[in-house]
Amino acid sequence: MMMQRRCLTMWRRSLSAGYRCFECRRGGPKGIWSSPAVRACSMPACPAGRITALEAIDLWKRCFEKRGVAEPEHSSQYIIAHLLGAKTIESVEQERLTEFLSQEQTEQVWKLCSKRLSSMPVQYVIEEWDFRDLTLKMRPPVFIPRPETEELVELVLADLQMKSGTQHTCLEVGCGSGAISLSLLKSVPQLKAFALDQSQEAVDLTTENMFRLGLQDRLQIHHIDVMKDAQSVLSLCSSVSALVSNPPYLFSEDMASLQPDIFRFEDHAALDGGTDGLNVIKQILTLAPQILSSEGRVYLEVDPRHPPLIRRWVEVNVEELQYVETRHDISGRPRFCILQKEKSNKDHELDLN
Amino acid sequence: MAYRKVANLFPRGKEFAFSLWIPYFSKTRGVISQSVSLHGYAYSLYSKRTLHTTIPLLMKLLSVEELFAKRALQDHLRKMETEYSECLKAVSGSVTEEQCSEELRAKRTKVSLLSPLIQSITELGNKEKDMTETEMLLKDEDPGLRELAELERETCLQDIHDLRQKILDLLIPEEEEDLSDLILEVTAGVGGQEAMLFTAEVFDMYQGFAQHHGWTFDTLEHMTSEIGGLRHASVSISGFQSYKKMKFEAGVHRVQRVPKTEKQGRMHTSTMTVAVLPQPTEISFTINLKDLKIETKRASGAGGQHVNTTDSAVRIVHLPTGVVAECQQERSQLKNKEKAMKALRAKLYSMKLEEETSKRYNQRKVQVGTRGRSEKIRTYNFAQDRITDHRIGMTVHDVKSFLLGEDLLEKMNSSLQEFSNQETLMELLGEDSQHGS
Numbered sequence: 187m188m189m190q191r192r193c194l195t196m197w198r199r200s201l202s203a204g205y206r207c208f209e210c211r212r213g214g215p216k217g218i219w220s221s222p223a224v225r226a227c228s229m230p231a232c233p234a235g236r237i238t239a240l241e242a243i244d245l246w247k248r249c250f251e252k253r254g255v256a257e258p259e260h261s262s263q264y265i266i267a268h269l270l271g272a273k274t275i276e277s278v279e280q281e282r283l284t285e286f287l288s289q290e291q292t293e294q295v296w297k298l299c300s301k302r303l304s305s306m307p308v309q310y311v312i313e314e315w316d317f318r319d320l321t322l323k324m325r326p327p328v329f330i331p332r333p334e335t336e337e338l339v340e341l342v343l344a345d346l347q348m349k350s351g352t353q354h355t356c357l358e359v360g361c362g363s364g365a366i367s368l369s370l371l372k373s374v375p376q377l378k379a380f381a382l383d384q385s386q387e388a389v390d391l392t393t394e395n396m397f398r399l400g401l402q403d404r405l406q407i408h409h410i411d412v413m414k415d416a417q418s419v420l421s422l423c424s425s426v427s428a429l430v431s432n433p434p435y436l437f438s439e440d441m442a443s444l445q446p447d448i449f450r451f452e453d454h455a456a457l458d459g460g461t462d463g464l465n466v467i468k469q470i471l472t473l474a475p476q477i478l479s480s481e482g483r484v485y486l487e488v489d490p491r492h493p494p495l496i497r498r499w500v501e502v503n504v505e506e507l508q509y510v511e512t513r514h515d516i517s518g519r520p521r522f523c524i525l526q527k528e529k530s531n532k533d534h535e536l537d538l539n
Numbered sequence: 540m541a542y543r544k545v546a547n548l549f550p551r552g553k554e555f556a557f558s559l560w561i562p563y564f565s566k567t568r569g570v571i572s573q574s575v576s577l578h579g580y581a582y583s584l585y586s587k588r589t590l591h592t593t594i595p596l597l598m599k600l601l602s603v604e605e606l607f608a609k610r611a612l613q614d615h616l617r618k619m620e621t622e623y624s625e626c627l628k629a630v631s632g633s634v635t636e637e638q639c640s641e642e643l644r645a646k647r648t649k650v651s652l653l654s655p656l657i658q659s660i661t662e663l664g665n666k667e668k669d670m671t672e673t674e675m676l677l678k679d680e681d682p683g684l685r686e687l688a689e690l691e692r693e694t695c696l697q698d699i700h701d702l703r704q705k706i707l708d709l710l711i712p713e714e715e716e717d718l719s720d721l722i723l724e725v726t727a728g729v730g731g732q733e734a735m736l737f738t739a740e741v742f743d744m745y746q747g748f749a750q751h752h753g754w755t756f757d758t759l760e761h762m763t764s765e766i767g768g769l770r771h772a773s774v775s776i777s778g779f780q781s782y783k784k785m786k787f788e789a790g791v792h793r794v795q796r797v798p799k800t801e802k803q804g805r806m807h808t809s810t811m812t813v814a815v816l817p818q819p820t821e822i823s824f825t826i827n828l829k830d831l832k833i834e835t836k837r838a839s840g841a842g843g844q845h846v847n848t849t850d851s852a853v854r855i856v857h858l859p860t861g862v863v864a865e866c867q868q869e870r871s872q873l874k875n876k877e878k879a880m881k882a883l884r885a886k887l888y889s890m891k892l893e894e895e896t897s898k899r900y901n902q903r904k905v906q907v908g909t910r911g912r913s914e915k916i917r918t919y920n921f922a923q924d925r926i927t928d929h930r931i932g933m934t935v936h937d938v939k940s941f942l943l944g945e946d947l948l949e950k951m952n953s954s955l956q957e958f959s960n961q962e963t964l965m966e967l968l969g970e971d972s973q974h975g976s
Contacts, residue, residue, distance in 0.1 A: 260849045264870075276758065276868055280739065280767045308849045316870035333835070333851060333872035334843050340873070436844055448847050457844050489843065516853075516876065517838045 229303060232296045236286040239266055243275070243283075246299045253303060256447060261308050265298045268312040273321075305446045317365040320372060320399065324363060328391045329456035331365040334515045335432050338487045338522055339369045341513060342430055345483065346374050355379065356428040357477060359412055359470055362456060364392030364405075366430055371401045378404045380423050384411035385453055412469055425479040432487040433466040434459040463489050467496065468503075471525070475506040478527040483510070490519040500525065600957055603703045611968040616660055616706070623653045656709040663702040670695045710967065711960050720777035720818040721785055722759070722885035727770050728791065730809025733798035735768025737919075738811040740942055741792060742769055745776075745785075747944025754778030759866055759882050766800070775818065775881055782817050787955040789815040790916030797921075806922065810915070816889040818881065824888050831883075832856040835872060855879045862886050926951070931958050 230249055237245070243262045250258030263275040269291055272278045287295065301311045309315040309324040316322070317331045318339060324330055346354060354377050358367045361381035371377055383389050389409045396405050410418050436457050441449070448457070459465050467486060474484050484507070488496065493512040500507050508526050515521035606612055626646040673695055676688035725742050727734040749756040755777050762770040776785065793810050801807060836850040852867035853875040864883035866875040917928045919938055926941050927934045933954055941947040 257849055264849055273870055274868060276761045280763055280769075284767060307847055309847075316874070318871055318873055329844075330847055332843060332847070333837065336871065336873040432844075434844070440841075440845065444845065445847070448845075452847075487843065490841075515842065516833055516835060516872070517842055519842060521843065 229300060230296075232293060237292065238286055239270060239278070239283045242266055242287060242292070242295050246295070246302075249299075250302065255302060255305060256445060257308075261302050262299065264308050265302060265311060266295060268314075269294050269298070273316070306451055307447045310451060317363075318369050320365070320369060320395075322363050322365060322368070322395050323391060323398065325387070325391055326451050327453040328385070328388045329362040329452055331363060331432075334521055335365060335487055336369075337515055338430070338432060338485060339366055339373075341522055341524065342366075342370060342428055342485050343373055346370070346377065346428065353378070354427040355423070355425070356430055357423050357426045358382065359429070359431040360384075360388075360433050360456065360466070361392045361407070362388050362432075364395045364407075366432065367392070367405060368395055368399055368401055370430070371404050372399065379406070380426075381405060381407045382410045382412065382419065383407075384409075384413070385455060387453070388456075412473070413466065416469070416473055419473060420476055423477060425482075426477050427479050427482045429470065429474055429477055429482070429484045431466075431470055431485070433470060435463045435467065435487070435489045435492065437461065437463045437489070459489075462495070463492065464495065464499070467492070468499065471496070471500055471504050471507060474525070475504065475527055480527060480530040482527050484523075484525040486523045486525075487521060488523055490521060493520045493523055496523050600961060603700060603707065606707065606964070607703050609968070612964075615710075615968055619653060619656060620660060623650065623657045626650045626653070656706065659702055659706050659709060663699065663706065666695060666699050666702060670699065707960075707964065711963050717780075717783040717786075719782050720775065721782040722773055722816045722818055722882060723776055723785060723788075724773045724812075724814040724816070725769065725771065726812045726814070727764075727768065728810035728812050730794075730807060732764060732766055732768055732800050733794075733807055734809040734811055735764040735770055736766070736799065737768075737792075737794045737809055738772075739763075739767065739769035741811055741813065742772055742774075744942045744944040744948065745774070745788070747942075748948055749776055749778070749781075749944075751945050751949065752778060752781070752784070754781045757878075758868055759878050761868070773882055775878070777818070782815070784952055784956070785815045786817075787952055787959070788813050790914050793915055793918045795918060795920045795922065814889075816885040817892070818885050819888040824884065824891070826857070826880075826884060826887065830858050832858055833876065837872075851875050853879045855883050857883060857887060860887065860890065862890070928955065931955060 230245060243266050246262040246265070247258045250261055255261060267273065267275045267278055270278050270282060275283075298311050302308060306326070307330060309330045310326045313324055314321055315324050315330065318336050322331070342356070346356075354374070356367070356370060356377065357380045359382050361367055361383045364381060367379045367381045371379055381392055383392065386409055389407055392407050396402050396407065408418075408422065410422075412419055434455065434457050436444075436459055438458055438461055441454065441458050444457075459467065467488065470486070471484065478484070486496075497509045497512075500509055506528050508528060510524040510526050512520045513522040513524065626649045629646050630643065630650055670692070673688050673691045677685060677692065679685055679688065723745060725738050725745075727738040730737070746756050755775075757775040757777075758772065759775055760771065760773045762772065764770050791810050791812050793808060795806060795808050797804055798807050798809075832855070834854040834856070836848050836852065837846060840846060849870070850867075851870055851872040852865065853872060854863065854865040855876070856863050862883065864879045864886060866878040866882065868878060869875045916930055917926060919926050919941075921938055924938050925934050925936050926938060926947075928951055931954060933951060935941065935947055935951060937947060941951075
């Protein structure tokens with residue numbers, strides 16, 4: 187029980203108290219940053235006096251709060267941790283947080299935090315983020331991978347590792363930063379993969395991430411739009427054991443209500459799935475039987491409203507594909523669809539022999 | 540030569556502390572034989588040993604030779620030999636009888652468990668025979684031969700000493716948890732900011748200790764205070780013998796000094812608590828996923844592509860017990876979930892162990908502290924520049940070096956290990972004599 191209580195109080199850490207304390211103790215140097223004008227906060231002027239990392243975090247947190255920037259505390263912490271060469275503020279040694287920032291560092295803080303002030307996502311501001319055990323480069327407007335997609339990779343990995351031993355190939359449609367393909371390749375050493383995206387920026391970013399992780403021997407990246415150029419996809423790959431995608435699945439009507447971070451910075455083509463959010467999904471499922479090997483599988487991340495719609499649509503429209511199951515994400519939403527190609531006739535004959 | 544100080548734990552008869560541990564071997568035989576098949580060690584459920592000497596005993600360490608001079612030890616070794624040969628006979632004899640296969644399997648396990656010990660005992664016997672022969676040669680008339688015999692005698696003595704040490708080590712049962720990794724929890728106790736500052740120093744000390752041993756040190760939770768102190772932190776540590784060593788660090792650590800925060804130069808006494816929880820393997824302890832409630836920032840709203848957040852914290856509640864674990868150390872939500880699960884498993888596992896332990900003690904109607912966690916184990920006195928471990932009454936000097944977590948802490952830790960080993964050995968022998976009488 188004691189443990190429980192301790193955990194509850196630990197859930198939120200507060201740096202604000204700490205900042206105030208330092209302010210009192212310092213007393214002396216009156217940087218512009220502590221003047222009332224800055225408290226009102228349009229955009230804090232770069233301080234003339236020296237300030238510590240902890241003070242900078244608090245200053246920007248409050249500034250973000252006032253300007254209605256989402257996740258003010260996390261934003262300020264992640265940006266400053268990044269400038270101190272760490273991933274999270276918790277992993278920065280306590281002494282470094284209470285040391286003065288150099289002039290150069292202070293300017294960097296101001297430069298990056300100003301970007302965040304314009305609602306640019308933190309991942310774009312610091313130009314990187316973690317996905318599973320990878321650290322990936324991030325660049326606007328390429329879609330920022332969401333945590334749900336980490337779970338999608340988990341599903342594919344579980345299946346691939348079950349039938350290990352044979353050489354597998356997978357195809358990813360809409361690779362964005364390359365998160366899915368690169369994670370799969372990293373975890374399954376004998377796997378090969380194709381990654382496609384309709385956006386040149388995404389293709390470039392996936393390529394960059396691939397080289398950074400040294401996975402260039404096993405990944406082919408192509409600039410192809412599956413909606414317009416199905417033929418290229420089919421000529422490129424066949425007999426794939428897994429077709430994975432986090433396709434654009436938002437309903438067009440939901441686009442307008444997206445938070446500004448997403449709406450203004452991320453590629454709409456990676457988000458907007460048409461009226462029912464199924465445009466790209468339907469195209470993928472139509473092509474799947476020609477791309478997959480016998481008993482190959484499709485793994486999709488979708489909107490929670492989608493699974494029943496997809497099941498029905500496939501039953502009517504794609505003969506060779508079977509709907510296997512719907513899986514839920516960490517928060518319990520129906521989020522992933524798994525489908526499987528039927529055992530082909532050729533294989534049946536082989537079995538008989 | 541590792542010289543040991545002298546102790547006599549026997550004459551205290553029924554009063555000495557570890558007599559509390561002795562008599563349940565026979566009572567829990569069923570449990571023990573079960574654990575043989577599970578974990579391959581007959582003594583694995585024997586006790587949760589973390590040094591239980593709460594009363595400062597006149598604890599002294601016996602030398603190897605002194606221990607071997609004890610009749611109880613010789614009796615015990617003979618008993619082991621008899622047991623071994625009986626089991627061996629049973630195993631090699633009745634191969635066809637299927638109905639007692641369960642018993643047979645237990646005996647087979649016993650044989651393989653005991654064989655290194657028996658081998659060493661045999662070797663020791665041979666060496667001792669050699670020794671007698673060599674001593675005969677020492678009386679020879681040829682001075683050259685006598686010189687040779689003198690040399691021979693020295694190596695013989697060394698070999699005998701080494702073999703005896705080995706036998707003692709083999710007698711100490713390995714605990715199941717000794718092989719596991721661990722979760723370390725440090726929490727500030729009495730003393731406000733000063734206690735938190737001290738907690739940060741102890742945290743750094745164990746980080747240094749882990750580095751010193753080449754263990755991994757992976758922070759799960761880290762809650763700092765305003766002035767650079769630490770309210771609470773938990774860490775996953777893994778590496779060779781990590782739990783075996785760290786378990787002796789669990790308990791209340793006390794600091795006596797003039798705090799940085801003190802204006803009038805008064806001496807303060809503050810405390811912090813160290814908890815060391817064995818980290819169970821996936822196989823030895825499973826959690827039903829249905830019992831878990833996982834909370835994230837993304838739990839409300841649409842999630843997925845609708846939301847972009849940098850808050851990847853994960854909080855897991857184990858519904859049947861209400862135990863909570865959380866992690867926000869990582870930028871990846873999945874990694875945070877994995878780490879929180881790790882912490883949760885350790886918490887639940889240690890609760891289970893505590894429950895088992897206390898159940899056993901209740902059966903015997905004996906009061907024992909909860910694995911030493913609430914006991915004051917060590918004092919760091921800055922004014923006198925000393926660290927005293929109250930369990931074994933050992934004092935070392937140079938607090939600053941000690942807090943590096945290197946040789947001085949290692950020295951203290953090894954002494955604790957030695958005392959603990961001897962305690963166990965005495966339990967073992969004491970039990971024999973009880974059964975015998």
